[in-house]
Amino acid sequence: MxxxxxxxxxxxxxxxxxxxxxxxxxxxxxxxxxxxxxxxxxxxxxxxxxxxxxxxxxxxxxxxxxxxxxxxxxxxxxxxxxxxxxxxxxxxxxxxxxxxxxxxxxxxxxxxxxxxxxxxxxxxxxxxxxxxxxxxxxxxxxxxxxxxxxxxxxxxxxxxxxxxxxxxIGAGQIAKAANQVIVGLNIGAVAEALTLARQAGADPAKVREALMGGFASSRILEVHGQRMIDGDFAPGGKITTQHKDLRQALELAADYHLELPATRLNAELYQTLIDQGLGDLDHSALIKVLKGE
Incomplete structure (x- = not known):
């Protein structure tokens, strides 16, 4: 049945x-x-x-x-x-x-x-x-x-x-705001790390492989790190959606007189991509900001 x-x-x-x-x-x-x-x-x-x-x-x-x-x-x-x-x-x-x-x-x-x-x-x-x-x-x-x-x-x-x-009521959305802060910042961290590896002369794919065995390992590094390496930004979660979620998290923080500086910077980076007309790409395309594309 x-x-x-x-x-x-x-x-x-x-x-x-x-x-x-x-x-x-x-x-x-x-x-x-x-x-x-x-x-x-x-x-x-x-x-x-x-x-x-x-x-x-x-x-x-x-x-x-x-x-x-x-x-x-x-x-x-x-x-x-x-x-x-x-x-x-x-x-x-x-x-x-x-x-x-x-x-x-x-x-x-x-x-x-x-x-x-x-x-x-x-x-x-x-x-x-x-x-x-x-x-x-x-x-x-x-x-x-x-x-x-x-x-x-x-x-x-x-x-x-x-x-x-x-x-x-509302506690689920509070948890999701926290989730999206972690996701957004984690995508930013992976984007910066892989960009650093490439610019310094290492193979980003090999760096990712090495990092997957240590404390830096994460679902973001696994899935979105591979997307960044492949340049495959077909949307699984859109930039516009990620930006909206970060904006809501910042608004929630403001309600409780709390500043989230890293989240604010992350949201600004996503806004840069939206301003470039790239809002419908996967949120892992954040790496494009760092690569100057």
Whole structure:
């Protein structure tokens, strides 16, 4: 028996991450009703037997549990409360799970507003990139009430290989902000290290191989270090997304009168690439700033 064969789920946001996540839920037996801002992405999934609808409200009328994987905080608000948004069709005792990276303050406000409609809200951002989304090996960090988390767990078991209930509403997004600070700075560190190796006359591939055996070893060095060496910047996680996440982390820090100087510099480097029209490249393309390309 498939794990989710008795579930009817809504899914909104079918980009790099959302599409494979949706397909994994479908393959686990769930019935999916999907919506995407660009209709063509949703229509493509109809070939797999997934129903697409024209508005978020139609998704809400068809499913008690709805997952969101949209671009940013304004997009989440639009899907929830905008014209033909989810709030127009929500069922009482429904559950909405935001699996994108959304600002903490608005996340808490969205949860309060939805509670007035008898709907639970869980913030459950993920780490692992497109590879993790495809393989169902995402790391999921969640905030929300225990009963809502328990309802979401069967879905998380399909989508990820590691799950942590971090705390109350917003705690998942706090964890994701911390994650993105580490990811952004780690990409910067690998980019600087490999650029230094090349300029000093060593083979970056051999340097990476040596470093993988010591304390400098990391998933970033493994995956993104190889991308930097190969010059393969097809997006698994876009520069624009990384920059947005770093900006949100800086805004969260400012709320608590905290300065993150390395994070601020890292965000500025990503902004340089965006200004050069390279925002749709993989975030490992940060090395292009150092190489002067």
């Amino acid at each position: 498939k794990r989710l064969e008795n579930y009817t789920l809504g899914f909104i946001g079918l980009g790099l991450m959302g599409r494979p996540m949706c397909l994994n839920l479908h393959q686990a037996g769930a019935r999916l009703i999907v919506h995407n801002r660009s209709p063509e992405a949703a229509k493509q999934l109809e070939r797999a037997g997934i129903l697409s609808v024209a508005t978020p409200a139609e998704v809400a009328r068809s499913a008690d549990i709805i997952l969101l994987m949209v671009a940013d905080t304004p997009a989440v608000e639009q899907v929830l409360f905008g014209p033909s948004g989810l709030v127009e069709g929500l069922r009482e005792n429904g559950l909405i799970i935001d699996m994108g990276t959304t600002a903490v303050g608005p996340t808490r406000e969205f949860a309060k507003r939805l509670k007035q409609h008898g709907v639970d809200y869980v913030d459950a951002p993920v780490s692992g990139g497109e590879i993790g989304a495809i393989n169902g090996t995402l790391t999921i960090m969640a905030g929300g009430e225990e009963q809502a988390i328990q309802r979401a767990l069967p879905l998380f078991d399909v989508l990820g290989s590691r799950f942590t209930h971090v705390g109350d």
